[in-house]
Amino acid sequence: MSMRRRTLIVDDHPVMALATKMVLEQIEHIEVVAIAASGKACLELNELYKPDLIMLDYNLPDQFGSVVAKQIKKNSPGTHIIIFTGIDVTDIYNQLITIGVSGILSKDSNERAIQNMIRCILDDCTMIPLALYRGMQLTTSLPTQDTLLTKDEIHIMTLLVRGATQEQIAHEIFVSKRSVDNYLKKIYNKLSVKSRIQAIEKFVQSNYYVEADKS
Secondary structure: OOOOEEEEEEOOOHHHHHHHHHHHOOOOOEEEEEEEOOHHHHHHHHHHHOOOEEEEOOEOOOOEHHHHHHHHHHHOOOOEEEEEEOOOOHHHHHHHHHHOOOEEEEOOOOHHHHHHHHHHHHOOOOOOOHHHHHOOOOOOOOOOOOOOOOHHHHHHHHHHHOOOOHHHHHHHHOOOHHHHHHHHHHHHHHHOOOOHHHHHHHHHOOHHHHHHHHO
């Protein structure tokens, strides 16, 4: 008798979560054991069910999917994680690979693509969209301890992680929006990134964020 593959779906949109469940349950040997709507619930259900596979939304209400994936892979390195997202995560593909996710899939994918991804992963392979594969250049881009951010820059990045707009940041630190733009350019340069999402990813994996989060 073939082993059932316990699967956990993590998505805060109930309709999308149920649709994903229906697609996955058409795959032989897949058993959806639970659905979580937040990163916290995902971690709790992961401990409870010890799933073989997790379909993990990137943009969760309480945490980024990458942060959740990193915690899971630390404690359960054999768990397959698919980042299943409605936003473009091309800029952080390398970070996700470094964390150890098994696949990255757009929510715009059709049923066959989703099922093919699952089957590939269960065979210890993965699947990459051709458009991404053709433009792919793998580099090491994780933050280093040599990156020096000032106190103001750390404060700005902390606000950015919490979802503040540039206008809100300007109001918070009593400067103009243009000054915030200049701050962000300097921060991006220090972190060796080109976009907001790359900067956030590097910052939340750094000691700066850990220390700021405690304060």
